[in-house]
Amino acid sequence: MTRDELKEHILKKYDGLLTPLETGVFDLMFEVKPANLTNVARMLRDDEQLKFDFLNNIAGVDTGEQFEVVYSLSSISNNLRLDFKLVLPYDEAVVDSVKDIWTAADWHEREIWELYGIDVNNHDNLKRFLLPDDWDQGYPMRKDWDAPDFVRMPEL
Amino acid sequence: MGLIKKVPVYAEHVPGGGFVATQLESVLSHAQACSMWYLLFATACCAIELMCTGASRYDFDRLGMIFRPTPRQADLIIAAGTITKKMAPRLRRLYDQMAEPRYVIAMGGCTIRGGPFYYDSYAVEKGIDHIVPVDIYIPGCPPRPESLLEGCLHLQKKIKSQKLADWHEK
Ligand code: SF4
Numbered sequence: 001m002t003r004d005e006l007k008e009h010i011l012k013k014y015d016g017l018l019t020p021l022e023t024g025v026f027d028l029m030f031e032v033k034p035a036n037l038t039n040v041a042r043m044l045r046d047d048e049q050l051k052f053d054f055l056n057n058i059a060g061v062d063t064g065e066q067f068e069v070v071y072s073l074s075s076i077s078n079n080l081r082l083d084f085k086l087v088l089p090y091d092e093a094v095v096d097s098v099k100d101i102w103t104a105a106d107w108h109e110r111e112i113w114e115l116y117g118i119d120v121n122n123h124d125n126l127k128r129f130l131l132p133d134d135w136d137q138g139y140p141m142r143k144d145w146d147a148p149d150f151v152r153m154p155e156l
Numbered sequence: 157m158g159l160i161k162k163v164p165v166y167a168e169h170v171p172g173g174g175f176v177a178t179q180l181e182s183v184l185s186h187a188q189a190c191s192m193w194y195l196l197f198a199t200a201c202c203a204i205e206l207m208c209t210g211a212s213r214y215d216f217d218r219l220g221m222i223f224r225p226t227p228r229q230a231d232l233i234i235a236a237g238t239i240t241k242k243m244a245p246r247l248r249r250l251y252d253q254m255a256e257p258r259y260v261i262a263m264g265g266c267t268i269r270g271g272p273f274y275y276d277s278y279a280v281e282k283g284i285d286h287i288v289p290v291d292i293y294i295p296g297c298p299p300r301p302e303s304l305l306e307g308c309l310h311l312q313k314k315i316k317s318q319k320l321a322d323w324h325e326k
Contacts, residue, residue, distance in 0.1 A: 130242075130279075131242070131279075132241055132242045132245075137278075140278035140279075141278075145278070147278065149282060150276075150277075150278060151274060151275050151276070151282075152275065152276060153275040153276050154275075
């Protein structure tokens with residue numbers, strides 16, 4: 001299946017659930033409503049023609065106006081790749097866990113929870129992962145984060 | 157070490173004792189300077205240069221420097237690489253486990269003041285002298301093996317010039 005065929009397949013079969021975005025340069029990029037996340041994830045994994053059985057990565061993004069959570073998927077058996085993202089306003093920064101769909105999501109979700117403060121529903125092991133255990137300085141990957149010994153790069 | 161520290165104090169009251177004390181001092185410090193066993197504490201890219209210095213081309217062994225995997229047998233920590241805030245307590249703990257007299261070399265910009273991670277980093281400790289006392293700073297990113305060797309020679313000089321009575325004062 002080529003990139004265009006994949007896009008067509010998804011638009012036909014999952015109309016309304018995945019909205020294509022133009023930002024995907026290498027892989028296709030879609031937007032998914034946070035409420036549909038687990039549904040979409042399960043369907044992408046179980047669809048015989050796609051079989052997205054491998055979660056490469058979950059990335060948090062703070063754009064300065066909102067949070068985004070980007071999921072990148074691979075299908076090993078069909079040699080396909082696809083990204084989709086959720087857009088979360090600052091005051092509703094919460095996603096559902098996809099840990100029981102892809103086990104790999106466990107650590108990634110702990111990471112976005114710890115570094116961005118994006119809450120994860122239904123995650124049974126949400127505890128500190130990368131930061132020191134006694135960290136109490138908030139969420140360091142947020143754009144507005146600051147700490148006493150944090151030095152911003154001066155404008156050149 | 158307490159007994160050795162007392163020797164020069166008592167020896168000075170004996171005729172010719174000053175000579176003995178000086179000789180003892182120089183023998184001990186020579187032995188110490190020529191067998192600096194260092195703890196392997198290589199946390200990032202500077203470690204590559206440390207390994208290169210240890211390998212046959214630069215040959216650390218000829219200075220009597222052999223790496224030890226445990227702090228109990230080491231006289232020296234060569235902190236080669238970025239120290240994150242999470243790593244800092246471990247470095248302190250290893251330092252505390254070493255027997256005195258003990259020395260620290262800060263190798264590379266990261267250990268001196270955070271190096272390339274000084275700006276915009278929430279995770280990197282800005283200088284290991286916040287954690288342990290440092291004897292020799294070797295700047296560079298990474299320092300070449302020649303710089304590391306020179307740093308070690310300076311440390312040898314420092315060890316040879318110190319008095320027995322200073323041993324505990326660090
Ligand atoms: S000083 Fe440079 S080479 Fe050394 S650990 Fe830091 S970044 Fe790596």
